[in-house]
Amino acid sequence: MIPLSHFLIVGAALFSIGLYTVFSRKNAILVLIGIEFMLNAAILNLVAFGRYDRIDNEGQVFAIFAIVLAAATVAVALAIIINVYKQYKTIDPDKIKDMKY
Amino acid sequence: MTAIFYILAGIMLAAACYVAVSRDIARAVFCFFGVLFAMAGLYIFALADFVAVTQILVYAGGVVVLMIFALMLTDKQLLENIRRGESSGPRLFRARALPSILLALAVFAVLLQVITAVDWGNMAWRHEAVAAGNRITGHENMVENVGVNLMTRYLLPFEVISVFLLAALIGAAYLARGRTNN
Numbered sequence: 001m002i003p004l005s006h007f008l009i010v011g012a013a014l015f016s017i018g019l020y021t022v023f024s025r026k027n028a029i030l031v032l033i034g035i036e037f038m039l040n041a042a043i044l045n046l047v048a049f050g051r052y053d054r055i056d057n058e059g060q061v062f063a064i065f066a067i068v069l070a071a072a073t074v075a076v077a078l079a080i081i082i083n084v085y086k087q088y089k090t091i092d093p094d095k096i097k098d099m100k101y
Numbered sequence: 102m103t104a105i106f107y108i109l110a111g112i113m114l115a116a117a118c119y120v121a122v123s124r125d126i127a128r129a130v131f132c133f134f135g136v137l138f139a140m141a142g143l144y145i146f147a148l149a150d151f152v153a154v155t156q157i158l159v160y161a162g163g164v165v166v167l168m169i170f171a172l173m174l175t176d177k178q179l180l181e182n183i184r185r186g187e188s189s190g191p192r193l194f195r196a197r198a199l200p201s202i203l204l205a206l207a208v209f210a211v212l213l214q215v216i217t218a219v220d221w222g223n224m225a226w227r228h229e230a231v232a233a234g235n236r237i238t239g240h241e242n243m244v245e246n247v248g249v250n251l252m253t254r255y256l257l258p259f260e261v262i263s264v265f266l267l268a269a270l271i272g273a274a275y276l277a278r279g280r281t282n283n
Contacts, residue, residue: 010114017118052236
């Protein structure tokens with residue numbers, strides 16, 4: 001129905017928007033959202049190519065694993081962000097400049 | 102029917118752009134929620150219905166809630182801004198963000214160049230897949246397909262990822278514990 005290249009173009013656009021979000025936002029949670037955009041674009045690519053593999057279904061199974069991994073990443077990253085907030089009272093990535101020692 | 106794909110893609114990209122430029126953090130997180138829902142719609146157009154439902158359950162139902170909670174825990178001004186009804190619209194162009202915009206456009210140009218330079222209709226793997234009957238039409242039971250594959254061919258990654266999830270759960274709970282007894 002939908003040509004393969006259209007899926008890939010949409011994924012590329014979302015990846016670029018995620019890259020811009022990572023570089024230009026001053027809140028660590030929004031940087032994390034940008035990373036999630038990039039992951040979602042990659043998963044869209046996986047699913048789009050997975051249409052040609054019905055027997056082994058590598059594309060969709062890999063996509064499910066990638067979704068699970070991204071959720072675990074977000075959980076641990078948010079725990080780290082909360083800890084950083086307790087220490088520095090801010091989560092602006094530009095202001096967190098001191099190492100522990 | 103195929104117009105819905107382009108409408109969903111447009112909604113998703115517009116919401117992603119709003120997340121990228123908006124000054125209001127709470128609205129950005131809710132537009133992230135919209136992006137994830139539109140992505141689930143795009144997965145259905147790629148004939149991956151199980152992945153779409155997994156995306157809604159895990160991403161739109163878990164990750165966004167986690168982010169809202171973390172946002173409420175780490176931003177002292179957030180609830181006061183909402184209560185006061187501050188109108189802070191999206192700031193469309195900041196000169197400080199020009200290198201980021203150029204970098205994102207450059208990456209997009211490279212990816213677009215690769216995608217348009219390939220003749221997707223005549224790839225050898227595509228002809229082999231069509232000849233071997235390996236295409237996903239809309240008529241299979243994808244849940245059964247994914248289930249059988251997870252239990253037979255991808256059993257080792259399945260077990261590894263369950264252990265990994267346990268480790269991530271313990272790690273996140275340990276990291277986020279209160280340190281009052283230190």
